[in-house]
Amino acid sequence: MQTHAQPIGGPLFTRAYFVLLSIAAIGVALILWRFAVGLGASTGLSDGYPLGIWIALDVVTGTALACGGYAVALIVYIFNKGNYHPLIRPAILTSALGYTIAGASVAVDLGRPWNMWKIPTYFWNWNLNSSLLEVALCIMAYVFVLWIELSPAFMEKWSVDGPPVLQKWSKRLLPILNKMLIWIIALGMLLPTMHQSSLGSLMMLAGPKLHPLWLTGWLPLLFLMSCLAMGYAIVVFESVFSAKAFGRDPEVPMLINLQKIAAWGGLVFVIVRVADLAYSGNLHYAKTLDLYGTMFWIESVLWLLPLAMMLAFPRPNLGSLFRGAMVVALAGALYRFDTYLVAFQPGPGWHYFPSVPEMFITIGLVAIELAIYVAVVKRFPIIAGMTPAH
Amino acid sequence: MNTDRRAFFKKFAAAAATLTVLPTAAEAREKKTARSDAVGMLYDTTKCIGCKACVVACKEANNMPADTDGYGHGLYDSPDSLNQYTKNIIQLYKDGDEQSYAKKQCMHCIDPACVGACMLGALQKGKFGVVSYDVSKCVGCRYCETVCPFNVPKFEWAKAAPKIVKCEFCKERLAEGKEPACTAVCPRKAVIFGKYTDLLDEAHKRLQKNPGKYVNKVYGEKELGGTQVLYLSHIDFEKIGFRFKQDESVPHLQQSVTHGVYKGFIGPVALYGLLGAVMFRNRGNSEKES
Numbered sequence: 001m002q003t004h005a006q007p008i009g010g011p012l013f014t015r016a017y018f019v020l021l022s023i024a025a026i027g028v029a030l031i032l033w034r035f036a037v038g039l040g041a042s043t044g045l046s047d048g049y050p051l052g053i054w055i056a057l058d059v060v061t062g063t064a065l066a067c068g069g070y071a072v073a074l075i076v077y078i079f080n081k082g083n084y085h086p087l088i089r090p091a092i093l094t095s096a097l098g099y100t101i102a103g104a105s106v107a108v109d110l111g112r113p114w115n116m117w118k119i120p121t122y123f124w125n126w127n128l129n130s131s132l133l134e135v136a137l138c139i140m141a142y143v144f145v146l147w148i149e150l151s152p153a154f155m156e157k158w159s160v161d162g163p164p165v166l167q168k169w170s171k172r173l174l175p176i177l178n179k180m181l182i183w184i185i186a187l188g189m190l191l192p193t194m195h196q197s198s199l200g201s202l203m204m205l206a207g208p209k210l211h212p213l214w215l216t217g218w219l220p221l222l223f224l225m226s227c228l229a230m231g232y233a234i235v236v237f238e239s240v241f242s243a244k245a246f247g248r249d250p251e252v253p254m255l256i257n258l259q260k261i262a263a264w265g266g267l268v269f270v271i272v273r274v275a276d277l278a279y280s281g282n283l284h285y286a287k288t289l290d291l292y293g294t295m296f297w298i299e300s301v302l303w304l305l306p307l308a309m310m311l312a313f314p315r316p317n318l319g320s321l322f323r324g325a326m327v328v329a330l331a332g333a334l335y336r337f338d339t340y341l342v343a344f345q346p347g348p349g350w351h352y353f354p355s356v357p358e359m360f361i362t363i364g365l366v367a368i369e370l371a372i373y374v375a376v377v378k379r380f381p382i383i384a385g386m387t388p389a390h
Numbered sequence: 391m392n393t394d395r396r397a398f399f400k401k402f403a404a405a406a407a408t409l410t411v412l413p414t415a416a417e418a419r420e421k422k423t424a425r426s427d428a429v430g431m432l433y434d435t436t437k438c439i440g441c442k443a444c445v446v447a448c449k450e451a452n453n454m455p456a457d458t459d460g461y462g463h464g465l466y467d468s469p470d471s472l473n474q475y476t477k478n479i480i481q482l483y484k485d486g487d488e489q490s491y492a493k494k495q496c497m498h499c500i501d502p503a504c505v506g507a508c509m510l511g512a513l514q515k516g517k518f519g520v521v522s523y524d525v526s527k528c529v530g531c532r533y534c535e536t537v538c539p540f541n542v543p544k545f546e547w548a549k550a551a552p553k554i555v556k557c558e559f560c561k562e563r564l565a566e567g568k569e570p571a572c573t574a575v576c577p578r579k580a581v582i583f584g585k586y587t588d589l590l591d592e593a594h595k596r597l598q599k600n601p602g603k604y605v606n607k608v609y610g611e612k613e614l615g616g617t618q619v620l621y622l623s624h625i626d627f628e629k630i631g632f633r634f635k636q637d638e639s640v641p642h643l644q645q646s647v648t649h650g651v652y653k654g655f656i657g658p659v660a661l662y663g664l665l666g667a668v669m670f671r672n673r674g675n676s677e678k679e680s
Contacts, residue, residue, distance in 0.1 A: 040547030047473065047544050050532035078665065080672045111530020111545065111552040118510060118527070125510040125527055129645055132533050133509040182673060186665040194658060197651075204644035205507055205537045208614075208634045217647050347541060347633060 005089050005153065005381040008246050012378055020371045027364010030357045031108055039111060043358040048350025049341075056340035058105035058362055060199055061333045063139070064227040066098025068238065069146065070192040071231030075258075077185055084254055086384035089153055090242065091235050093373060093382050096146035101369045103143055106136075108361060131202040138195035145188045152177060153380050196227040203339050212282040213296045214343035218272060223336065225269050230332035232262040236325035240318055248383055255321050262328045263310045266303040273300075295338050302331035419646045422501040422615060422639065428519035428586035429564065430498075430618040431573060432593055435630065436603060438491040438580035440480055444572035445469075448478035448495075451560055451571035474546040477557040478572055483629050490623065492630035493581055495572070496521060496542045496557035501615035503640035504534035504543055512554070513543075519586065519618050520559040528554060539614055539634050586618050593620050615639025 034042040045052045068091035075081050076088055107113050118125070119136050127133055155170035155177070162170065177184075200223030203210055216222070236255050243250035277283040286296050306324045313320055341352070354362075377383050448454070449467065456467035457475035469476040471494075478495040498521050504513045505521060512527035513534055523543075530552055535543045546552035560570035568574070573583035582589070593608040609627045610617035614634060623630055651657055 035550070038548055038550050038552065039545075045547070047535060047541065047547075050535040050545060077669045077672065109531075111532065112525075112528055113530070115510075115527070115529040119529065122510055122527070127506075127508055127511045129506050129641065129648070130509045130533075131644065131648060132507065132531065134648075136509060182669045183666055186662055186669055189665050190658060190662045193661065198648075201644050201648050202533075204647065205503060205533075205641060207503065207537065207640035207643065208539055208636060209537070215643075217643060220647065220651070344536075 005086070005384040007157070007380055008378045008383055010378055012375055017371065017374065020367050020374070023367035024364055024371055027361050027367060030361045030364060034108060034357065034361065039109075042355065044353050044355040045358075046350065046352065048346040049344070049352035051340060051344075052109075052352060053341075053354045053358060053362055054105045054109040056337050058109075058365060059102045060336045060340050062098055062102045062105070063199070064196070064230040064332055064336060065234050065329065066095045066102065067192060067196065067227045067231030068092075068234040069095030069149070069231075070189060070196075071228055072235055073185060073189050074228075078189070086251070087235055087239065087254070089150070089382045089384070090238055090377065091231075092146060092150050093153075093376060094234065094238060096143070096150050097369045097373055099139060099143045099146060101365050103139065104368075105362070105365055108365075131198045131205065134198040135195045135202060138191050138198065142188070142191040142195065145184060145191060148177070148184055149181075149188055152181075153382055157380050192227070193224065197221065197224045199223050199227075199336075200339075203344075206344060209345055209347075210339075211285070211292045211343040211345055212280075213277065213285045213292055214339050216273075216276050216280065218276050219339070222269065222273060223339075225265060225272075226332040226335050229262045229265045229269070230329050232258045232265075233325040233328035233332070236262075236321055237329065240322045240325070242377075242383055243318065246377070246383060250318055252316075252318065252321070256316050259306070259310065259316065259321055259324050263306040263324065266305075266328065266331060267307050270300050270303050292343065295334075295342055299331060299335045299338060302327055302334060305331070419642055419649060421642075424500050424586050424616065424618065425515075425519045427517065428500075428618055429559070429583065430586035430589040430620060431570070431581055431583055432589040432620045432622070433493045433581040434596070435490045435492065435580075435621070435623040435625070437578045438480070438493065439578055440482060440491040441577065442480045443575045443577060444493065444581060445476070445478055445480055447571040447575040448557070449476070451563065452477055472542060472544055472556075474544050474548065474552075474555050476544075477555060481631065483625070483631070485629075488625060488629075490625050490630055492623075493572075494540075494542075494631065495619065496559070497540050497610065497617035497619045498559060499615060499617045499639070501639035501641055503537040503539060506641035506645060507533045507537045509533070517561070518559070518564055520561050520564070521556075522558050522561055523554055523556060525553045530554075537640060539640055540632075589620055593622055596622060612637045615642070 030042075039045055043052060069088070072084060072087045072091040075084050107116060110116060119133070120140055152174060155174045158166040158170040159174060197220035200219035200221070204215065204217070204219050207215070236258050239250050239255055242248040274283065277286070286293050289297075305327045309320070309324055309327070310316070316324075449456070454477060455475050456462070457469040457473060458464050458466060460468065460470060462468035469479055471481065472479050478493070481492045481494060483490045483492060498519060500519070502513070502515060502521050505515050507513075509529070509531065510527040512524050513521060514524070515521050530545070532545055534554060535541075535545055542556050544555045546555060560568075563570060569583040573581050576582075584592070590608065590611060593611075597604055597606060597608065604622050604624055605626060607627070609621040609623065609632055610619060613632070614636065615638065621627065621632070
């Protein structure tokens with residue numbers, strides 16, 4: 001029997017939290033410095049590699065890790081598995097934060113971010129052929145939708161226990177929102193379908209600069225599949241983590257089913273990819289164990305490993321579920337990272353490695369995300385299935 | 391198999407089928423051809439002496455700063471490649487006795503990857519087929535740089551308000567009826583300006599009249615969908631820095647797929663309707679906790 005979502009409670013400013021805040025503060029300071037000195041001085045980016053970890057990691061991998069909300073929404077609202085409902089709110093919170101931080105990463109990465117507002121507004125200038133435009137518009141809309149989807153959690157608390165203004169507005173807006181929720185949630189499933197596949201078609205335009213083991217017309221589908229698999233993995237991850245850290249009931253049977261989807265999905269992924277490579281006559285590139293062949297093999301093994309683990313050890317526990325989820329997340333993350341960075345071949349003489357400030361800004365942004373996550377789950381009704389803190 | 395799982399697989403199969411059908415509906419995108427007013431440049435490696443008058447002329451005509459890093463030792467403008475200070479460059483390929491100069495600048499492709507990439511259309515293919523850049527629409531995302539097969543667009547990494555830098559065919563001079571600075575100044579007519587179709591003819595004439603002098607190809611006639619800057623060379627085009635031989639333009643694959651999936655925006659709207667309809671049918675059940 002599930003209890004309703006409740007704030008976890010407990011003190012917010014623990015020692016661990018102060019460490020998190022310090023890392024976040026360093027990240028913010030470095031971001032200000034980056035704007036002062038320019039991208040050349042603050043990053044390892046170059047004309048050969050104009051896109052680096054802020055795109056390949058923060059945006060491309062980060063948004064996939066933030067696809068838990070998308071993945072669970074499909075299960076609960078489309079496949080009608082109402083008993084997974086307790087997983088929705090924490091997943092949506094992670095998604096909202098993950099996508100917001102990805103947006104922040106883009107703002108830090110852009111050379112002329114003050115023109116960013118033109119993207120959603122200057123519709124007469126829209127280049128409808130640009131996958132990047134689709135990604136930008138779709139993610140902007142999706143961030144908006146995610147916070148609206150999450151707002152009932154805030155409004156529920158403010159309706160009973162908040163400053164009078166918030167109390168009044170929460171009580172008014174909550175029923176209206178609940179009526180419209182179907183159409184908002186449907187949007188919350190349409191939008192990631194669009195932009196996650198567009199993240200794939202984005203690199204299709206790199207054309208001959210993308211290694212044949214990654215360049216394919218199926219990139220949109222492969223990116224969509226990888227984000228769904230990573231979404232399910234993150235939900236498993238998150239449930240196990242909340243169970244250990246906050247004493248929450250981990251709902252093992254549900255997690256086992258999620259893990260099954262991710263594991264079999266991995267097999268489908270590899271089959272689609274290998275079949276396409278065979279059809280286009282590019283499979284032979286996997287025979288050479290250079291950087292590209294090797295990464296292809298590592299990716300493929302990682303995608304197949306969760307299924308192998310699941311079949312070899314048919315009695316899953318929290319630990320094995322956690323490990324399986326980690327492997328799925330790693331498989332998806334590596335595939336996407338490789339597509340954007342490793343498989344990208346600008347020509348002889350170009351090299352890229354992120355600078356130290358570049359890496360610390362990424363780490364700082366993740367710290368901000370985690371800090372907000374912890375604050376929200378402690379103070380607002382997000383996590384279900386637990387006893388309130390002492 | 392119990393009814394629950396059957397229903398699950400049915401729905402999943404239906405959704406998967408829909409998604410997989412959409413990309414295969416990708417229509418073949420029509421191949422782009424040169425505009426009727428297309429201008430061009432023809433560069434002939436056998437005539438170039440590497441004097442770099444064109445590099446100087448380009449810098450002057452475009453008000454570009456000197457690039458004194460590296461070989462310039464802080465004194466001389468001496469770029470070794472296209473960069474944020476340099477829209478036109480002469481490079482040298484040398485291997486023992488075999489050598490060639492190579493002029494590099496924007497190729498003004500007939501079906502440019504950068505134009506396909508740019509979100510707000512800062513890069514456009516316009517009058518005379520020139521690929522031009524409008525900084526007011528640029529957010530500095532560098533997607534154009536990522537996708538250009540010739541690595542032409544460069545970014546002002548050193549600036550706080552960085553732009554993209556690339557040859558724009560001296561479009562202001564073209565508007566005044568003049569030819570570009572580089573072709574105007576070349577003392578050996580190694581690079582010449584003219585109507586694209588005229589230059590293509592001239593290039594083929596030279597190939598015909600001088601068998602054995604050149605590699606028997608006009609680079610840019612077919613490659614990557616065709617470029618308005620054409621090359622004749624006495625050595626392998628790969629050696630002077632042209633890595634790609636494919637006829638298919640860069641945007642062809644990506645746009646074929648996305649046009650198929652997004653045609654008329656029917657796909658997304660239909661999917662939204664389907665998602666909403668399924669949820670509407672399921673409503674009241676999803677709140678149930680076991």
